[in-house]
Amino acid sequence: MTTTREFGVVGKPLARVDAVTKVTGRAIYADDMLLPRTLHCRILRSPHPHARILSIDTSAARRIPGVQAVITGADLPIKFGILPVTQDERALEHEKVRYVGDPIAAVAAIEEEIAAAAIDAISVEYEVLDPVMSIEDALAAPRDERIQDYGGPNNIHKLVALEFGDVDAGFERADHIREDVFFFQGNTHLPMEQHSAIATYVDGRITLWSSTQVVHYVHRALAKVLELPMNRIRVIGAAHGGGFGGKTDPFAHEIIVCKLAMMTGRPVKCTLTREEVFYAHRGRHPVLMWVRTGATRDGQITAMHFRTALDGGAYGSYGVASTFYTGALQTVTYDIPAYRFEGCRVFTNKPPCGPKRGHGTPQPRFALELNLEKISHELGIDPVDLKQRNFVKPMTRTVNWLRVTSCGLDECTERVMTASNYRRRERRPGHGMGFAISSYLSGAGTAIYWNDMPHSEVQIKVDRGGVTAYCGAMDIGQGSDSVLAMIVAEELGLQPADVRLVTADTDTTPIDLGSYSSRVTFMAGNAAIEAARKMRGMVVEAAAAKMGCDTSAVEVRGGRIGDFTFEEASVLAEARFGTLTSAGSYTPPKLAGPYKGSGVGPSPAYSYSACVVDLDADARTGLVHVNKIWIAHDVGRAINPLLVEGQVEGSVYMGLGEALMEEQAFRKGLHKWPSMLEYKSPTFVDMPEVETFIVETDDPEGPYGAKEAGQGPLLPVPPAVCSAVYDALGVWIDEVPVTPEKIVEALRRKEKGEPGRFGPTRFPAIPYPPTIKVEPPPRDLPSAAPAAI
Amino acid sequence: MLRLPRFKYLRPKTATEAARMAAEFGPRAMFVAGGTDLFPKLKRRQFEVEALIGLDFLPRQIHGGSTDCVVDAGVTLAAASSDNHLIESFAGYAEASGQVSSPPLRNAGTVGGNLCVDTRCNYYDMTYEWRKAAGFCMKKDGDICLVAPSSPRCWAVSSSDTAPMAIALDGVVSLTGPDGERELPVSALYRDDGMDYMAKQPTEVITSLRLPADSATRTAYVKLRRRGSIDFPIAGAAVALQFEGDTVMRCRIVLSAVASYPLEATAAEEFLKGRKVDAETIRETADIAAKPAKPLDNADLSHFWRKRMVRVVVEQALQRATTRNQGSTVKLLGRQPD
């Protein structure tokens, strides 16, 4: 789909299509909706991290005037979960609770304050069980009982062991081998909008408006738990106040409001409190990592062995995928000829972890980049040089069968090196600069549930000048609606404002799997191109017939189709063809390698980023002051550079927050600080200037060559911060967040003659299964035919 | 969303009337001025009241001049931080007012309110549901201290930015009670008790803060917090110095957020008096000042590090007071502009 033609709207920094509704306060978010007779729902949550429920008494709650319905787990016993293999959640638990915040009962009342009081009037009798609060704890035999009744041994959820190529031989070939242990603390999405959902039930049909990233998966979960056919359920994505992966699971409150609406015959709304948002979580997994890398004297990587242990929290969520992701993408930036990955996810009595921006990959990226930094220091090679020597080449296949098409790593590196003056940086005490790279998927190559259907579908309707595009894609603020409008406009020679959009409504729009894995521009974009080109074909054919010329002579641009305005041409086309509709869809190529677990990692294209962080760090206090960040991102092609920059800058922001302060911490079984005051999210005055470079590599399969921008640029920031701290003070902080106390402690150790570092010292013994050995593919792409499992 | 509990709102016209209402209701009522501390705590059910007594009648003037400066208790922190007279004559106080929380809260929060701000603890400043799950603490609904379970007392932390500065400046508050008015030095306004942290009568309304005029006084307030905005202090130092030539004649050093009350570093003050200020003296003074600070594990970041940082904030405050606008200090925070 590569094209060299001149674009009409693609590449232009246009305002978002929803900009005016948002800046005027007229975008309707789920909590803004108040349908007539709406009841308000609040949820009772577990005060214990681990307990069996002996009894639930709701009678006092039911007696409170204004309470219309009270439900417990007995009313919603069917289990659900985002992944087919881990259907382990209930909307309300009536047997066992597994974290503080686990939902137990729900109330619908005429006022929210009445619902809140009623919740407090429900009495629950518990048999308190010993909580499991750490990875070490979860690996050991449970003192009471296991958190979940699957997985194992002990509280292990998932184990994986894969080897690609001959790793032992690779280490033998190495002149230098280095092992490191790292820890990436968990953190959460903290969208500004608290999750909210409102449901109505009329004439046997449920309609749910929700702040979700995945209307389709919510649709499926509702059908399962409510035992209704999908055609009786309509899920509509309301205007979305921020997701970052935090609204990518079907959630208890979404199911609960539907059930309560069915029971009461009235609309029911539930908006989570900020504290509940911390419990809903599904955020970044805390991951302990061990990495062993072999390299030649000149810095060429010969082999890598990577181990991860993920603290998954109490439920599966995306955890199986997250586990594989901690081992999947190491190979798409560096050419690793032999690679072994052993991953483990454990259950703990904490809110479940899941996908946060970068899903499972920022943690290993952190470890990988720092491990290579340390190797380069030991080999006496500049870290940037060493990394560059190992960059993957475009149009290759990695040792673990991932297909790399376009790759702008070299150009990204060059851009940030030049702009930051990294190589000639000022050397003064306490000043440091750090460099790191990363890569991310442009959409997962496989759906969450195995099927052969397209991942994204777009329909276009044209009637007498009006153009409407329909797509299930959910705009979560990243601008996917704008991208759709621009693509349809581009193909029809119009402006985005000429295109009306209907999105994220399961009744009226064809399927798009949702806003996760950075898939929407690539997948919905390609579907939109296909649909729009079919539509263009019809209007062009009608115009050509009237003009008496060949279709190739009909120019489509500037609102005109050949000799006609678009409206005139559409009238001609409707007369000629009848109703003008077209459809397009996108199914990613079958890319998975020939091994179990190969479904996680493949993507039709990978984005690439390079980043330099400049900071001052104070040896006495450990305080870090970030001066500036340079980031270059290979987005393939920027369909809208304004939106791409916004995604890149937002990613850098979130990465910096994770690097320096954000932390989902627990104490005595409880989330230590489920509030926006104590969960530290950088403010305006904590954020340095960010200089962004967009690199365009024109991906062969992306829409107009485009790839993702919303997640990858987060990844290099934490390791670049740690490298810069080392550059400034000579100590390694091998875990995030990099708080001042850790820097001070590392410096103290260094002064005492101990290793100048702060971080985990050991990786626990994990009963990994026997390693599955996978033959690597031929490395050049043309001879590397994709293989299905 | 989190909502306020039901309460009555009383609207007295004078401080005396307000005090009498407070006497009538006892602990079932509280005063409210800006509400920035009170309302979150009501929403989290840390306070339970039947009635709020609105202090909306409080005047909002800053009476500067050649004599003492009197700041009405209803003056907002934003107004105090940008008032030219305060900036010129009581720079440290303006500075402290300007570092409370965030801009929109400073537009609502008042001078009187910030002197009364409740002591804080991250086992206490949580929602009702969280505290119920954690087990209630003695400051509200429970009977033990979760930070120091063997302790008979509450260790919640004094978290006012302006109180230490007002003490360092020998500030005096005017109080109106049901039966009359009185003045009280700000230094006598607090108790070393996380629960019963104020020494004034609960019925007494703070109506103004008087800062004695002395143009020779050099002041500064340095605040430590994780982010450049929003956060409460996790350590802080207020200093006021008077010189004769190069020699320090008078000296007040008061610490914030390291005890249940604004902690005056008296030994450090004694040490500094009669000395000339140089880098070495500042270092030694700060070392002495930090000694009595006992941060506990109930605020942001580790208490070991906070303890270590007390020295740094005192040093910086001393440097800032002596070389205002000349000294170069370590940036305590991300990108906080000077």
Added chain:
Amino acid sequence: MKQEVLREVQRVVLNLDVNGERAELLLPVHKTLLEVLREDMQLTGTKHGCELGECGTCTVLVDGRPELSCLLLPIQLEGRAITTVEGLASGSELHPLQQAFAETGAAQCGYCTPGILLAAKSLLESNARPSRDEIREALAGNLCRCTGYAKILDAIELAAGRMA
């Protein structure tokens, strides 16, 4: 158990001036301005992120200065001019700040946008050409999780330039 819902509600008739329109409302005194705007006046442009004064999302202007509507009682606001995001545009014509936010991509999910627009409006009224650091300081009470703040700074500078 929380008994407060069994308590009597004190209701008062209040005259509020919101966006230049006067409204007479019978309100429970314990209802915050945030709730009244959104639930009693259908002014849902004002959003909320914590209801505890920790995020700045619900910022409105009171007599031209940004305050948090989640921590304000309407009974304290009689005679004060309240401005919400709905009061920024003149008819269908966007305020220069709104225009600049739209053009520069300063609103992504848009949820913090109303509060930030109002804080920015207040800033520009007291300081027509603020430096980037002055903008940062003025907006330091408003969190945004999408933008990294960069485009918001650009937008405010653009609007300031146009308004000057």
